[in-house]
Amino acid sequence: MSSDGIRESFPDVADAVALRKPRRLPVFLFGVNPYAASFCGLRFSDCMLNDDLYVDCAIRLARHFQPDGLMNVNAALAPSALRGRRLVERDGARYLVDEKTGEDVMRIPDDGNPQSLIGGQITAMKGTQRFEDAEKLAADAPERLDLADLADAPTEADDVYAANLRRVNDALSGRVLLSTGVCNPCNPLASSFGFESLCLAMLERPALVRRLANLYTIRSLRPLRARILAGGRLVYTGSSWASLLGRSQYAEFFHEPQAFIHQAVRAWGAIPALHATGAQMHFMDLNVASKPDIILVDHVNSIAEVKARFGDKVCLTGGLDPSGVLYRGTPADVRREVTALLEKVAHNGGYILCTSDCVVLDTPRENVEALFAVARQFT
Secondary structure (H helix, E strand, O other), X not given: OOHHHHHHHOHHHXXXXXXXXXXXXXXXXXXXXXXXXXXXXXXXXXXXXXXXXXXXHHHHHHHHHXXXXXXXXXXXOOHHHOOOEEEEEEOOEEEEEEOOOOOEEEEEOXXXXXXXXXXXXXXXXXXXXXXXXXXXXXXXXXXXXXXXXXXXXXXXXXXHHXXXXXXHHHHOOOOOEEEEEEEOXXXXXHHHHOHHHHHXXXXXXXXXXXXXXXXXXXXXXXXXXXXXXXXXXXXXXXXXXXXXXXHHHHHHHOHHHHHHHHHHXXXXXXXXXXXXXXXXXXXXXXXXXXXXXXXXXXXXXXXXXXXXXXXXXXXXXXXXXXXXXXXXXXXXXXXXXXXXXXXXXXXOOOEEEOEOOOOOOOOOHHHHHHHHHHHHHOO
């Protein structure tokens, strides 16, 4: 679907992105993975390991809440994504274990805050490669990022991500804006080499890091075109590691790749949305300068401050803590918190209601319904 098609099918989202006040406040539901599992009465780990369950949960979630956008519609940890890993149950918990080393890759939570899953990944990300061995890898890296390097990006793909997007999109008849994602190269570099090693390399081997950042950017973008065509018309981007970097580090190594990702997403007819994960106020202006259509603001940042500084330049979403009142409070608490948030950021347009990350597993359904009720009544 082209950008014109998005405007026709989702006029309220298009108005918000254009910084106009929409007829109706759009709502994105950031909860397909993992909230959809508990919404459907399943264990998260079951849903992660079975694509059919994952797709069914996404469809049922969307049909119940009828959001404008459904965030995080990528793929479960299906068998095709688990090569070299095996599932182990130990002490009442499930773990993914590396078959070669026997080490835990991550613990899969079945309740509580999904951030525990992210924490498990970060703890395990010690890196499997060394920068000393990266020169050969970097030899294939482009000197400059250029859309011409993506001209032959496939328009069809059989990977699990595109297949799941297509199945959900077809079932919903294209009535919900589905998202897929692509990482800033900071993520794969930190995962491959270890975050501490990456920081040292930025000091000692900056040219190598820049070349590798270009390489990982092109590699991550190549399969994205097919996923967009399969239904992922909203592409959320960014890095869960970036908030740990200083402003100068981010500016030197990862700002240009981030801007290029947004350029490619827009060229392929989708909406680029930057997920500003973690504390990013120290380079929020760089996020804006990378020209996403939407910035999803983590609740640890002041969305009111972001709105005051940049609300005339970019559409905002997020700002609502998924592990706070929405998870722990009552529907009345949720109504008060959401109303207060909207009073701060939504009256003049340029805002889409969404939590700042995945809705927490086992969040009460009535609390999510209260969020939608406030949004639907907001003028």
